[in-house]
Amino acid sequence: MPIANSPTTVPVVVDEKKCIADKGCTVCVDVCPLDVLRISEMTGKAYMKYDECWYCMPCEADCPTDAVTVNIPYLLR
Amino acid sequence: MDEISSGLSEVECDILVIGGGTAGPMAAYKARKKNPDAKVILLEKANVKRSGAISMGMDGLNNAVIPGYSTPEQYTKEITIANDGICDQDAVYRYAKECYSIIEELDKFGIRFQKDENGEFDVKKVHHIGTYVLPMPNGDTVKKALYRQLRRARVMISNRFMATRLLTGKNGRIAGAISVNTRTSEFLVIKAKAVIMCTGAAGRLGLPTSGYMFGTYENPTNSGEGYTMAYHAGAKLANLECFQINPLIKDYNGPACAYVAGPLGGYTANANNERFIECDYWSGQMMQEFHNELLSGKGPVFLKLNHLHQDTADHIEEILHTVERPSRGRFHEGRNTKYSETMIEMHISEIGFCSGHSASGVFVDDNARTTIDGLYAAGDMASVPHNYMLGAFTNGAIAGEHAIDYVKDMEFDEIDQGEVAKEQERILAPTKREDGIPPNQIEFKIRRLVNDYLQPPKVDKKYELCQSRLAEVREDMEQNMMVRDAHELMRATEASSILDCADMAAHASLYRKESRWGLYHNRVDYPERDDENWKCHVLLSKQDGVMTCEKRDVKPYIIPINEDEKDAYNNQRVQAQA
Ligand SMILES: Cc1cc2nc3c(=O)[nH]c(=O)nc-3n(C[C@H](O)[C@H](O)[C@H](O)COP(=O)(O)OP(=O)(O)OC[C@H]3O[C@@H](n4cnc5c(N)ncnc54)[C@H](O)[C@@H]3O)c2cc1C
């Protein structure tokens, strides 16, 4: 069966101006219990790769530069 | 990251602890404390720093037995009654006697508890009978404090490894576990003389009404592998028909949380602003009244704080929006709800397995031992009822200290390499397909069926339909599930444990031919509680490859329950005022 890519808004937003992943930071990726964040090879910044978030907030709380904002996923807003 | 690579390594240790949330770190810590020469590995699917139910912290201890406020005898009695009599009291009694020393230890770790002006613990009453709730004003420090102790005790931590199957040896003892890296798909086989399972609740069994698969009450990392691994290894699981269902903030799906709000004057109300339950402590009987109210025309149900003084309501809001589930504030902001102004709409959670709040789990005794030699279980996945966080800590400690003595003169039991190869093949099968069904669709379908058919009230015909529909999904899963990277492979493996849990939930529910535990096991075809035939455990296990249930007597009570006390939890509804 062929697979389609359905669009979805993701709840976690990273402020690329603040994110210092290009200097080696991976804190948010390391702590996320659902393992849904990654560092983009294109931008060198953190982003939400998988839409599987518990809106629990360690990524935001532990980010050293306050670059992460966790929003409530649209479906339950 | 996320590319699928094959590869397998093997390590050995004295004790393997699976799951580094709440019970797991305590088990590993206590084992190393008692024998600093022992090799203890803590295996975690996520990252121990921020994993499990308490990843951000906790608002308080829900079940603290503190001298001067309550006694172990009283607590054991209350839990026996709350659990409709199905309770091996020895484990609850032991917890009740030992939990105070764990509180003192946690206090020393820096997790401070609320004290009154005299420096005494400031315990609050929420339960039907006794007083056991202890607030934690700096509850956001729990994980950090635990992690510090793990480093100090030099516990070896392996993050991002998901255990998938236990290994038993030639002598029938536990021999270790197989795990797979969630970012590379590499396998790690851990040979161990004892294994302590602490993998938490089955939190992704039912589907939240929002349809958002990860918007569960429980931390959705906990997808039920503990139950599945125990089952496939041949261990017995107790009372899986006693589901977990919680009263939650609608859509947000986090706790309301009456334990924080109750002692300050908040309560659960219907649409007419009326209180309808006597006691906000979570039990199946209370959930039944909640469910009745939702359907009665007086619903929906609300958390009511808007009658309180503005400062009190704001104070509650402040606690609830910062510690345990801190995104709650954002949710309410988006909806424009202020606790001091409007009542907060509540609803019923999806179903799950969780002894932390309810009672089902891998069957354990008062030393946290399962029915397999050398295999222990603690926390939300073990069968000690109404355990909560302090139960996870205390029983984790009990498991760690018992296991370290058990392994003293023990040799490794020999593992069967054929089992390892078979498991590798099972896990990797979805990576071999060019095309097929992605794991999120398999999972959604299982969980949608769970909601449609297994959610109480339980109807026989619906359960039978569910079993045959789940069998079809199993075939799709085994023949057609397809993944593209290591992350999806983790989800695929989780889907298989969710499916096993759904099958177990259906099987155990059909076996117990009575109603018990209020809404948790409300069987429409057998509406009465039948103590004569069913005042017993139901143990589920795999016998010759087949899912089987049997009855097991409840151990004779240590703390007797009087005739006039045993139904105290059945009188939840507020009586009409004359
Ligand atoms: C939102 C919420 C609020 C709560 N509030 C309170 C409260 O105020 N007071 C209170 O006393 N109790 C509360 N509880 C209950 C309490 O938090 C739990 O009972 C307790 O933390 C459970 O501990 P545990 O170790 O069993 O599970 P967890 O702490 O959830 O740990 C399970 C761990 O196992 C890991 N894991 C899962 N599967 C695998 C696998 N296959 N391989 C490796 N690792 C795996 C997980 O990543 C996780 O780290 C609350 C629970 C929730 C969800």
Ligand code: SF4
């Ligand atoms: S923690 Fe913050 S700075 Fe570090 S990678 Fe994540 S977003 Fe960037």
Ligand code: SF4
């Ligand atoms: S809110 Fe939680 S689940 Fe979501 S990205 Fe952050 S850490 Fe991960």
